Amino acid sequence: MASSGRPRAFDRLRALEAAMEVFWERGYEGTTLADLTAAMGINRPSLYGAFGNKEDLFCEALALYEAREGAVITAGLTEAPTARAAIATTLGHNAKVYVEEGRPRGCMIVLSSLVGTPESAPVRALLAARRQAGEDELRARIARGQGEGDVPAEADPAQLAAFYSTILQGMSVAARDGADRARLDGIVANAMACWPAGRAGTDG
């Protein structure tokens, strides 16, 4: 099939990782082809040959980001014994990784493109859809808790999910603004104080 021809001289995954980090750090429009090829260690035609154009590369980098960063979050959400513990774990995890050394601060999905030119509108739409998907995960977990009895019946899963999603998005901004771990943890603590009903800690 596609076995013949000159073999690729670079590690495709490593190059994609490098691209992901640049997009994550500078955003979609703030990243130039020159930035990308420099970080990936390849020439422009190799980039186009392996990944398509800039937008295609961004989409693939975003998919890699979600696979990497989203997996542990999804796992934490499903495995936690209660909805409250699940949300607390998710927020706490993000508070930690958003300010970790050696990687861009905040969430790539939130920060990569909130505003920009009309030409990059498709990228913003994709990111907005992924944010919505993240919120849907939160809502589903809260609804599950309601079914399992650890969330009050009168609670509104959609509204709670919107609230905690907003917290996460605000935390990404805070992380970019230089917030440290303690500050984000404090924000998470405050956010968890809003949990409905037994606010003094009705955990599993």
Place this chain on the structure above:
Amino acid sequence: MASSGRPRAFDRLRALEAAMEVFWERGYEGTTLADLTAAMGINRPSLYGAFGNKEDLFCEALALYEAREGAVITAGLTEAPTARAAIATTLGHNAKVYVEEGRPRGCMIVLSSLVGTPESAPVRALLAARRQAGEDELRARIARGQGEGDVPAEADPAQLAAFYSTILQGMSVAARDGADRARLDGIVANAMACWPAGRAGTDG
């Protein structure tokens, strides 16, 4: 003094308003000189003559934004009888204006430049400083409430301010994502449920 010479053929304030709206909608880097001159209805040399360069114009547009949008918020903060009412008023006001028809969604200070090229780092630093200033206003109002006795002594004004500032930043993202008024109001309601001590409504 500056009375002689050919008079300016356009309304400087109206042009600045137009520039503000474009920057607010598309962000700093997402706005081109062509976008600006088209919206302002002037030619490029007129723009440079009246406002300096792109960065200077952005700074002045941001100052106008703060004068316009910040005034009512500062007034609401200081005039409210209690810190809780002050914060609730601020959040409620922003929930309203963030999704108002006929203007860009969300907050210009939050959205204009969170990521980008190294060249626009000064703009991001300016915006971050203004976000910090906003949070400082919240903290000061909460501390005042503590002094006046309507906020529990054991509450942490800095931490609460960080929390509500994060809420506002997250709400700007939500507004850009198409959230409607009811959704933002729900987020505000949840956020106010975190107020310390008598959470069932210890208002003034």
Place this chain on the structure above:
DNA sequence: TCCATAATGTACCTATAGGTACGAATCTAT
């Protein structure tokens, strides 16, 4: 060994970015 296939590096393309030179036009003060 020769061919088809595919990746490589160099060198280029067009469009547009932010910014400016310059002469014509329009004002105030004398």
Place this chain on the structure above:
DNA sequence: ATAGATTCGTACCTATAGGTACATTATGGA
């Protein structure tokens, strides 16, 4: 009326953006 000052529109500048043509090189299969 003239001088000095300031804005105007046209036309331009350089740098860089994303993207590609093309000859070269390296592989697998016949």
